[in-house]
Amino acid sequence: MVSMKDIAKACNVSVATVSKALNDQSDIGEKTRNHIKKVAKEMGYFPNAQARALRTNRSYNIGVLFVDEGRSGLTHDYFSKVLDSFKEEVEQHGYDLTFINCSSKDRKRYSYLEHSRYRGFDGIVIACIDFNDPEVTELVNSDIPLVTIDYIFNNKSAVVSNNYDCMQELVKYVVSLGHRRIAYICGEDNAVTQKRLAAFYNVLEENGIAVSDDLVLHGHYRDIAGAEKKTLDILKMKDPVTCIIYSDDYSAIGGMNAIRSKGLSIPEDISIAGYDGVTAASLMDPSITTIRQNTGEIGRIAAVKLINLIEKPKTTVEETLVVEGILEPGKTVARIN
Numbered sequence: 001m002v003s004m005k006d007i008a009k010a011c012n013v014s015v016a017t018v019s020k021a022l023n024d025q026s027d028i029g030e031k032t033r034n035h036i037k038k039v040a041k042e043m044g045y046f047p048n049a050q051a052r053a054l055r056t057n058r059s060y061n062i063g064v065l066f067v068d069e070g071r072s073g074l075t076h077d078y079f080s081k082v083l084d085s086f087k088e089e090v091e092q093h094g095y096d097l098t099f100i101n102c103s104s105k106d107r108k109r110y111s112y113l114e115h116s117r118y119r120g121f122d123g124i125v126i127a128c129i130d131f132n133d134p135e136v137t138e139l140v141n142s143d144i145p146l147v148t149i150d151y152i153f154n155n156k157s158a159v160v161s162n163n164y165d166c167m168q169e170l171v172k173y174v175v176s177l178g179h180r181r182i183a184y185i186c187g188e189d190n191a192v193t194q195k196r197l198a199a200f201y202n203v204l205e206e207n208g209i210a211v212s213d214d215l216v217l218h219g220h221y222r223d224i225a226g227a228e229k230k231t232l233d234i235l236k237m238k239d240p241v242t243c244i245i246y247s248d249d250y251s252a253i254g255g256m257n258a259i260r261s262k263g264l265s266i267p268e269d270i271s272i273a274g275y276d277g278v279t280a281a282s283l284m285d286p287s288i289t290t291i292r293q294n295t296g297e298i299g300r301i302a303a304v305k306l307i308n309l310i311e312k313p314k315t316t317v318e319e320t321l322v323v324e325g326i327l328e329p330g331k332t333v334a335r336i337n
Contacts, residue, residue: 004045018036059122061098061122062090062121062122065100098121100116116142126148146309160321173333181243183216227247231259241270256284256332271334274289277291281330289333297323
């Protein structure tokens with residue numbers, strides 16, 4: 001393995017000068033710096049991560065805790081885009097990402113905190129997990145800097161979508177087109193669902209629209225088959241609805257399948273709306289009315305916040321940062337009398 005001492009000998013300079021050049025320190029001439037970097041590259045030099053960790057007291061490695069109960073993993077359109085944006089930003093600051101190992105067949109499984117200590121993570125981002133899990137609570141209560149996505153812990157930084165206001169905007173749009181009997185197939189009971197449900201009820205109440213309990217059905221996020229079944233249940237109701245709002249765009253696609261299986265047209269016979277603004281929503285025919293979440297900004301802001309917590313702990317405050325979504329009108333909600 002090529003060392004800085006080897007490079008110093010090849011360039012006829014001191015090891016200290018080589019170190020300054022490779023770390024882009026200002027007290028060395030640009031010509032000398034570029035020459036040393038060129039020689040180092042030609043000799044196949046790579047910095048030793050362990051040596052850098054000892055020198056800087058950092059591993060330059062960030063842990064990612066991501067456990068999708070739906071088993072869609074990184075094909076999860078929303079979170080994959082958030083994490084992709086997060087990855088791009090942290091890499092620009094010289095950090096690597098490592099997923100926290102949640103299970104192992106070859107050894108006793110570490111807890112999330114134990115694995116994080118073992119890997120020496122400088123910080124952690126948490127997304128798409130059971131936030132009530134005791135292991136998650138243990139990790140959050142540790143001294144490791146962390147940021148959560150779409151979930152808020154007291155005295156910890158979080159980046160969240162404006163679920164309440166965005167849901168209000170979506171429901172107001174549906175109501176503005178004349179709809180009064182509106183069903184909502186929401187996701188499982190969590191903080192996101194609770195905020196969206198509150199917004200749903202609030203808009204209808206403000207417009208004098210009564211909602212019976214049978215028009216709010218609890219399901220699971222990204223559950224196409226489940227959404228199909230619940231949509232068929234809604235279509236059997238004696239008093240038909242004019243619009244169905246779904247927890248997400250994939251569930252809305254399931255609803256479209258169910259509606260068409262009954263020979264009905266969208267939005268001529270019944271309107272629908274989704275949430276998230278995934279790519280598939282705009283490619284459907286007709287394009288799905290939805291809220292497009294700003295996944296790129298969510299990931300970028302989370303990365304910047306975490307890096308500041310790592311590098312500037314004395315001047316960075318813990319806070320909740322809210323990112324707005326955008327209403328995409330699409331073509332699946334019709335105007336009715």
